[in-house]
Amino acid sequence: MMAFCGLNCAECAAYKATMGHDVALLEETARLWTDSQNKYTPADVICLGCTEENSSLLYASCAGCATRACAMRKGIRYCATCDDFDNCSTVKDLMKTFRPNVLKVIGLMRERVKRAQGSDLPRKKRHRVTSGPVPNL
Amino acid sequence: MMGFCGLDCSGCRCYRGTLTSDIALLEEVAREWVEPERTHRAVDMMCLGCAQPDSRLLPPYCGTCSVRLCALERKIPTCAACPDFDSCDRFKGLMRFLAEPKVESKMRLMRAKVLEGESR
Numbered sequence: 001m002m003a004f005c006g007l008n009c010a011e012c013a014a015y016k017a018t019m020g021h022d023v024a025l026l027e028e029t030a031r032l033w034t035d036s037q038n039k040y041t042p043a044d045v046i047c048l049g050c051t052e053e054n055s056s057l058l059y060a061s062c063a064g065c066a067t068r069a070c071a072m073r074k075g076i077r078y079c080a081t082c083d084d085f086d087n088c089s090t091v092k093d094l095m096k097t098f099r100p101n102v103l104k105v106i107g108l109m110r111e112r113v114k115r116a117q118g119s120d121l122p123r124k125k126r127h128r129v130t131s132g133p134v135p136n137l
Numbered sequence: 138m139m140g141f142c143g144l145d146c147s148g149c150r151c152y153r154g155t156l157t158s159d160i161a162l163l164e165e166v167a168r169e170w171v172e173p174e175r176t177h178r179a180v181d182m183m184c185l186g187c188a189q190p191d192s193r194l195l196p197p198y199c200g201t202c203s204v205r206l207c208a209l210e211r212k213i214p215t216c217a218a219c220p221d222f223d224s225c226d227r228f229k230g231l232m233r234f235l236a237e238p239k240v241e242s243k244m245r246l247m248r249a250k251v252l253e254g255e256s257r
Contacts, residue, residue, distance in 0.1 A: 002185060008156050081191060101158035108155075108163075108183040109194060116193040 003050035003062075004071035004079050005094055006106040014047040014059045067091045080109035140187035140199075141208035141216050142231055143244040151184035151196050204231045217247035 001009045009015040013032075017025035026042040034040050040060075047059040053072070055063040062068065067079060067090050076082050079091045095103060138146045146152040154162035163179040170177050185194040190209055192200040199205065204216065204227050213219050216228050222244075232241045 002156060008158070010156065077189065077191065078185070078194070081193070099158065101160055104160050105155055105158050105183065108180045109185075111180045112183065112193050 001049050001051065002078065003068070004077065005050075005065075005067045005091060006078070006080060006102055006109070007050075007098065008102075009047070009049040012047070012059075014045040015049055018046050018048060065094070067094050078109065080106050081113050085110065138186050138188055139215065140205065141213070142187075142202075142204050142228065142235075143216070143240045143247070144187075144235070144237070146184070146186040146188075149184070151182045151199075152186050155183050155185060202231070203227055215244075215247065217244050218251055222248050 001015075003009055010019075013025060013029040016022070017029055023042065026045055029045045030040040030042045033045065038060075045059050046057065047062065048054075048057045050058070050062060050065075050068055052058060070090055071077070071079055071082070074082065079085055079088070082088065085091065095106070098106075138152075140146055150162055150166045153159070154166065160179055163182045166182045167177040167179050170182070182196050183194070184196050184199065185191070187195065187199055187202075187205055192206075194200075207227060208216055208219070211219060216222055216225070219225065222228065228244075232244075
């Protein structure tokens with residue numbers, strides 16, 4: 001499940017452990033993420049993913065994420081589709097921590113959004129279902 | 138994540154490549170997906186799945202799928218929940234095109250379950 005910012009919650013240990021009912025992984029994640037400033041219990045790293053509305057069911061750091069709060073307030077599903085994306089310091093600050101390939105996917109999303117700007121392509125040009133080779137996706 | 142028609146987006150390389158940030162996989166599908174009048178790039182293959190309503194974030198084929206647009210307009214979670222399922226030429230046409238008999242059988246089972254629930 002892709003978060004508002006472009007990260008994939010399904011790749012996070014907290015989300016995987018919660019969804020997989022993996023208590024051992026919750027315990028290990030709490031231990032690994034504990035440092036001198038933050039001490040976590042397995043309950044603290046329970047996480048149902050960024051799009052879950054109830055913030056108490058998210059890992060603390062994600063529950064307080066300014067990008068998530070902004071997207072929810074605006075009713076936007078992905079930051080990459082937001083009109084303010086290019087000038088948004090909130091998401092840009094967060095993106096500094098992302099892997100290069102995650103940034104590339106966000107770039108692809110931006111390219112699509114910009115390409116579609118001003119066109120009403122999906123509704124006007126519907127794909128006709130015909131016989132023929134099926135793309136093997 | 139299941140599409141409205143019954144196909145599983147999670148089994149598709151476009152969806153998986155996007156969610157796992159696997160640009161090489163998106164480029165691979167783009168290379169393989171050859172059509173007479175157009176060539177594709179990774180950006181064309183990027184996909185966030187059929188069920189999310191923003192068609193800009195789907196590849197050209199799924200982004201313009203008339204079955205998907207119909208289901209979105211009708212606000213139904215799956216075609217199997219549609220009262221017109223049994224007589225829908227659009228759905229039948231898509232199934233013929235996809236040639237995935239297992240998907241069609243599954244959808245018929247889902248439809249039967251929906252009808253069973255409605256008759257209770």
